[in-house]
Amino acid sequence: MAPTFVSQLFNSIADTGRELLDLRGGKKRGSGIKEICRDLLTQKGEASGMALAREAVEAWNSLNDDEKLDFLVYLNKEMAPDQKKIEAAVTAYHKEGNAENYQTLSEAIEAPRQELMRRINFAPGGTAAIVAMRKFLVRHLRANPELKAVDSDLQHLLSSWFNRGFLTLERIDWRTPAVVLEKLIEYEAVHEIDGWEDLRRRLDKDRRCFAFFHPALPDEPLIFVEVALVKGLASAIPPLLSRDTERGDPTKADTAIFYSISNCQDGLKGISFGNFLIKQVVAELSAELPNLKHFATLSPIPGFMKWLTGVNGAVAGMHFKDVNAVRKAIADPDWLNNPETVDEVQEPLEKLCAHYLINEKRGTQPIDPVTRFHLGNGARLEQLNWMGDNSPNGLAQSAGLLVNYYYSLKDIEKNHEAYANERKVVASSALHSLAKNGKK
Amino acid sequence: MAPTFVSQLFNSIADTGRELLDLRGGKKRGSGIKEICRDLLTQKGEASGMALAREAVEAWNSLNDDEKLDFLVYLNKEMAPDQKKIEAAVTAYHKEGNAENYQTLSEAIEAPRQELMRRINFAPGGTAAIVAMRKFLVRHLRANPELKAVDSDLQHLLSSWFNRGFLTLERIDWRTPAVVLEKLIEYEAVHEIDGWEDLRRRLDKDRRCFAFFHPALPDEPLIFVEVALVKGLASAIPPLLSRDTERGDPTKADTAIFYSISNCQDGLKGISFGNFLIKQVVAELSAELPNLKHFATLSPIPGFMKWLTGVNGAVAGMHFKDVNAVRKAIADPDWLNNPETVDEVQEPLEKLCAHYLINEKRGTQPIDPVTRFHLGNGARLEQLNWMGDNSPNGLAQSAGLLVNYYYSLKDIEKNHEAYANERKVVASSALHSLAKNGKK
Amino acid sequence: MAPTFVSQLFNSIADTGRELLDLRGGKKRGSGIKEICRDLLTQKGEASGMALAREAVEAWNSLNDDEKLDFLVYLNKEMAPDQKKIEAAVTAYHKEGNAENYQTLSEAIEAPRQELMRRINFAPGGTAAIVAMRKFLVRHLRANPELKAVDSDLQHLLSSWFNRGFLTLERIDWRTPAVVLEKLIEYEAVHEIDGWEDLRRRLDKDRRCFAFFHPALPDEPLIFVEVALVKGLASAIPPLLSRDTERGDPTKADTAIFYSISNCQDGLKGISFGNFLIKQVVAELSAELPNLKHFATLSPIPGFMKWLTGVNGAVAGMHFKDVNAVRKAIADPDWLNNPETVDEVQEPLEKLCAHYLINEKRGTQPIDPVTRFHLGNGARLEQLNWMGDNSPNGLAQSAGLLVNYYYSLKDIEKNHEAYANERKVVASSALHSLAKNGKK
């Protein structure tokens, strides 16, 4: 088949459709995305569906930010469900909760914008346009809270479409098309990738990278994880990222370190893939390299410094005075270059951090978002790593501390259950000791 | 990547999950699909989602018919939306139609079985299992009309998942995997395929076959169309199907005849692909073979004989007496072998059939379902073909008559509009003449 | 890319070339393959190479058998090396064996038909045409022994092109394109495949099929092997081929039985792939199914009956009288239905067959061609199977006997060495006993 030609022809069919419709109404239809969408939705039958959907996608792509916002407001106001219909349907359903009335109610409650999105999706590039629409919406939601309903609808739809069952896990390496590789450089959210040579090191023979893809977005990773195959639990980032470290033999490695996980699509915010990704990658790696015995992350502790500098009262069994001394010591931007200071703060910082990870809660769950994510997946808090990331970002987030979360195949379910049901924070005894150290 | 190994490992992860859960509750969980589904839905977090989904799929596949029906009844009763919640949500929404209340209402109205299906879909084979579930349900709906609500929910979900934007059009030929080709033999619904040699003729160089596929069902065509590349409008089926006809040169053909369109998935009943398929195939063929100038079907008239034998009163300008004579003549099962009879009935039958196609309505639309489909797509009724299909089935359906629907690229939109808005039956002047012939 | 269009354009470039050449010489060039080939070879530069090669392929394909033979005679006489040049080159080389003279001699000795074939190969379908040419030649060689030199050249060239390093091993299953599957039905040489249903059983989950392919003949298997995954050494063919036997679980099988190996291309006669195929398939299966512990064939003994009915004198320690009694007993076409006869002949037949396999030689090697092949590969004679193949063919070849050759990964090299250097026939002690039984 010859996609180029076909799409050209389709364009011409679409154009024919458009012209006819233009003539018919004696008005300029291309002028407004709202009009296109109205037609797309009300058009009896589906004869012009593909053509109109294509126009809608093109129209969206050509809008400026103000126009985009205006269109979202339109979706919110004009493509909302009809309240009268809802009430009538509820009354009927209340009288008799039969299938027909349930059906009527379901239809009444569903906002027309949902069906609109399904029809926009007919067009090539339709899914990408809808994801882009949501991305724009997410970015403007705080300033336009009234658009929350539109956001709910889009999230609901995308969540259904991006169901795990429709995703494929693909290995990313140096044989991957450049169009995908450049997305990794763009989307990497934890440890920045500094150009193609840097990327290449992360895809070398002692590294692995996996991503989820959706068939409708073949060049767009949804989420990806970077893995280093090493011996023993890795405790610091720089040796993993350096282009100069010796390339290891993957068949000799015993540990897979997940050192970076990045969500790629802001338009899919709130739709979670990470849990599935980690577990399936563990399965892939186990199959490829039976020598691997351990699976763990080397993770940032994004909220530690923020918490520490805001803390009040005694924590981790320490007097406020001691905590304060630490805070003061590391307030000096140059503290890392002062061996005495380093010597002085290492132990208390480790204790404070262990305490932060294990004991500090928001509601019933750990305060640190990364901790919540991995414990929710069934991992356990394993080991704190002093100076695991001495980059400016690492120092700012967590005084350079990193932590390993350990995924034990045989304990994943048990840990998850304990966390899900009892909010139990599963951690190594060493970390528990650190956290409660000195506590009375 | 090595899918075999991975899925084995996943099985073992799933098994681990299952055992742990079994132990935990001290009860046999594998015993019942309902229990699995309940857990799948209520499980906090998603740690066991994949494992439970896999179990649910396996459990469904192992049920007998009674158990399947019982499970559907369970979905209807126990996985229905909570009426109290609905009413509370409506009350709130009535008071203030804000985003939050809309969200609450949306969630209340959605039956839990929808989310259940989304989670079952996590498993490999999940989509196939849900399509199979719906297929079973569709077959038992008449006897179990109370399951209509479940059917609505499944159709709604599948309709969203099998959106045109997620389908791929693929050409089917002798290079297609056997696992797909055997499905054509199984699913062909118009002109039965009598084994592999018969199939091969239909995929020869002067034939084309195209199908829509969904990424989650890679070996399952959703709908397929068979096309003959010929010179001039084909008027009879036997020459198209015969294995002995000379193979034409596709680059010399001027006409593409769509002689068979078959829906393959009963589980996707009510979700329409045919309209999209025909138009995209026209585009593909135009691109591949610029010599093609005409695109038309050679279609059955499934309801003609049923209508004719049930007709009363004068039609097509004929006296009841004349109609009756025709009906009587062809009541003889051997009428085709009597040249005098044939000579006698041909003209009146053609007139009656043209009248049937153009003038007979159910509501505002043509009574014949094939006519409704093609007119709805923007085609026009073109030509009646005497003895186009003299197979027993062809004789029983339409006294051997076939009809061509003509797809004119430049008129598709106009025809569709005329049909959609005014229910105008677009037909050639020859057919119009036949239909009104003799009318006063 | 769009191959169809491109090849059309290429055709037109080729046509342009042809016309110009036709005009130039004022003669009809298309008329004769010889003329095309002469031009293809002498044409300065390569401007028309592709066009002429295409013409040569088309010309060959349109020849009848007499014309083909005539063309081969032409290759033999007119495209032979120039004897005078050879002698001059030898004289020079004799005087001084330097690089230049070696080069001149090499060029002189190479028949121009070799370069001709390399240029014919430029065309799409060129390789296939040359393989077809050799196939035709092989079939007519006995009647035309003077063509031996042409055959040597073709074999030499094809042997270089079909080097093992250029072949790919591919698994054949029900997902393989029909165009390849139908070749299996056509080429199967040991146990005929009776249509698609029969084929399907041989590709079921407890069977494997692998073939070598060459990139220039993507739809043409060169050689394929059929494997049954079973428990224990299979001793009879019917249970392996029956469509009704239960499908086994491949992950529970401990033995892979290679029950059929077929060469597909007569045009590649004398170029051996079997040895490589078996060893690589053993490697593939070991990787896929670690449960497999044994790899063996279930093989025909094609020369046994021919040898037995022609034998004279005492063999396997038996008196001529006894041998003769056996021969007489099984001369009755119905002997298999007479239990007494069966009882009587089984033991002596097994002894005779073991003797035939182990002791009977042509020169220094076993007389049976299948034995020579497998021993040459490093297998060992393992077990005789009474009534392993009671089909008419099996009875005619070997009185229904089959034999297992066993491939022991750790002994392959040792066995091969013993056979290659000392012509040692490696066999199980049981077979050795049978063979020498009664011998004094």
Next chain:
Amino acid sequence: MAPTFVSQLFNSIADTGRELLDLRGGKKRGSGIKEICRDLLTQKGEASGMALAREAVEAWNSLNDDEKLDFLVYLNKEMAPDQKKIEAAVTAYHKEGNAENYQTLSEAIEAPRQELMRRINFAPGGTAAIVAMRKFLVRHLRANPELKAVDSDLQHLLSSWFNRGFLTLERIDWRTPAVVLEKLIEYEAVHEIDGWEDLRRRLDKDRRCFAFFHPALPDEPLIFVEVALVKGLASAIPPLLSRDTERGDPTKADTAIFYSISNCQDGLKGISFGNFLIKQVVAELSAELPNLKHFATLSPIPGFMKWLTGVNGAVAGMHFKDVNAVRKAIADPDWLNNPETVDEVQEPLEKLCAHYLINEKRGTQPIDPVTRFHLGNGARLEQLNWMGDNSPNGLAQSAGLLVNYYYSLKDIEKNHEAYANERKVVASSALHSLAKNGKK
């Protein structure tokens, strides 16, 4: 299939073979590539062929330069044909030129190193190793002219294996795997590619890049061409390479400019692909973009300045004095920045260059290698471009001049014939005028 596992297993089979062989001889075989090669060649049968071939490849890859040279000397001396056998074979062939004697002679003349290479090719990576071997040899041939015979053999073999019929043309774009793209950066020989961003511009929507690949070297382009889709004949390189030029619409372009062609494999020196490549790319582009009407190169004139600075006597109708003035003017490295000089030398330089291209010969052919290549392909000299390439390299080669060779589909064959038979230099009348301008 799971290639990783399989190759591991193969390694272990190979290792088994190696150990056995080692034990057998009581000597260290891995120590020397010569011994491995001798075994590979003399080994009766093929049982250890794959294992030995793999060893040979590994051994070659581990040699240092001195050892490589030593191995090539070994191939030259010890793997040469046996002169006595040659003479005996010639004597016999002289007596009777029959097939058998021809066969014997053919075998005698073929150096054993040819069969050795065919067996080394059994191994994965074998073809790559042989190409690397030839690359090394080519680089050392001048210093070691006695290796010419080995080079002839390797070239002969590789020429047969890399026959046009086995190559595939592939489009290179941003969807191509990075492992191939980085080769473009490495191999580009005409206009250096300065990193990934530079490459990306050359693969943008108004550019095309095509390469030939061989199935045994899937990640290695053999030759590639870069094409710009523009309006009108491009006359300068900088606008084509600049990352800032506006991206054109390829469907609006009327001209395809081949602005860079690079051979990639030094190991395939003397095996020509360029002619085939250009013609097939013209075909591809014509099919994809029917709007393209003109196909031309924008080519360097690598020998112009060398010729000009060495020239003596009157050329292009100019007096030696005038020529000398030009030479003197542009000897100033800064001449380009002096408008007067530029004004003064442009016309005479253009005349001299046209003369150089059209009239200056080496033997009967044009002196410029690029001219010989394109005229040999059937192109015509079209247009000289002043300051087409003002890079240091462009100034050094040709005082910044570039030339277009024009490929006219309908004239290619005719031009080629004229050049091949009569050495006619086909050029536009403008260029002819320039070249003979002033000539008396």
